[in-house]
Amino acid sequence: MWRVWRNSGRHNVGLMAGGVAFYAFLSFVPLLGALVMTYGLIADPGVVARHMQMIIDLVPADAAKLIYDQLISLTTTAASKKGLGLLIALAVSIYGASRASGGMMSALNVIYEQEDRRSFIRATLISSALIIGAIMIGIVGVLSASMLGFVGDLVSGIGPLAALVVRATTWLIAALLASFTIGAMYRFAPDRSDARWQWLSVGALLAMFLWFLATIGFGFYAANFAGYDATYGSLSAIVVLMMWLYISAYAILIGALVNAEAERQTAIDTTTGAVRPLGRRGATVADVSEALQDGSHT
Structure with a gap:
């Protein structure tokens, strides 16, 4: 953990988290719009806010109100779009939201010490694919939460223990989906061998x-x-949302630092495909083993 702490300063993780939070803020409305419209392809977009209520309640109150208000506005807009118009609006929203994943891609390249050699088109396609994947996982989470909520209503008459089990299951599924989403970001966002x-x-x-x-x-x-509220007045909700996005980005980047340092400390090939020797793995942290440099073996 000392190496993680040291490299968090060397890589300016706090500054990068601020940049990612800024791009995430710019992508906030397009991302919500893409989520609502994609959800609307398979269900009534008007109920997405209700299905996401448990997740929204976890966010700081001012930011939660801002998110909920935007969701209500977007569901009204999405309900008026049909067919080709919906698909065009969805494509525009995904492209707008890709700025957030693009910022995270740049930050993860710094943490994994990779120079991004991907073309603009390829980088845009990858960032859009990451957003689409996150949206699909988010929809699975929303549907799971809604189904478990329905089950919870059915078993609530059995007793508080049954309701607690359903709620715990809901949070477990949410945690697993969130971890998988973050792991996929770590795997596909940096320009390195997976x-x-x-x-x-x-x-x-x-x-x-x-x-x-x-x-x-x-x-x-x-x-x-x-x-x-006293300091920023009507802007307080935006400030709280920005701060929440910042600490969210910081947590994700710290997790990436832990992974990068773990790869750096072993001589084992951590990349996919056939086992390759050090220096030929296509990933900076996997190509240099500090364990061997220290005279030890992993």
Whole structure:
């Protein structure tokens, strides 16, 4: 963890998290729009806000209100779009939201010490694919939450224990989906040979755990001590949302740092495909083993 702490300063993780948060903020409305419209292809877009209520409630109150208001506005717009118009609007929203994944791609290249040699078209396609994947996983999460909520209503009469089990199952599914999404980002966003999933899981789980703790902690701080309303007035909701996006990006980048340092500390080939020797793996952190440099073996 000392190496993670040291490299977080060397790579300016705080500054990169701020940049990612800025691009995520610019992509906020397009991303919600893409989620609502994609959901509308298979279900009534008008109920997406209700199905996402449990997730929204986790976000700090001011940011949650802003997200909910945008969702209501977007569901009204999405309901009026049909057929080709819906697909065009969806494509525009995905392209707009790709700025967030593009910012994360740049940050992860820095953490994995990779120079991005991908063309603009390829980078755009990858960032859009990451957004589409995140949207699909988000829809699965929303549908799972809604189905489990329905089950919870059915079993609520059985007793509080049954309701608790359903709620715990809901959060477990959400945590697994979030960890998988973060792991996929670690694997496909940097311009390097893909890492094996087992070398991504620790950082992804840690990032999800840090994000959860930071979200709860920041929500409590913003509600009780920060005084954003007094300082920023009508802009307080935007400030809280920006701060929440910042700590979310920071948690994801710390998870990536943990993975990068784990790869750096072993001589084992951590990339996919046939086993290759050091220096020929197509990934900076996998091509240099500090364990061997220190005279030890992993």
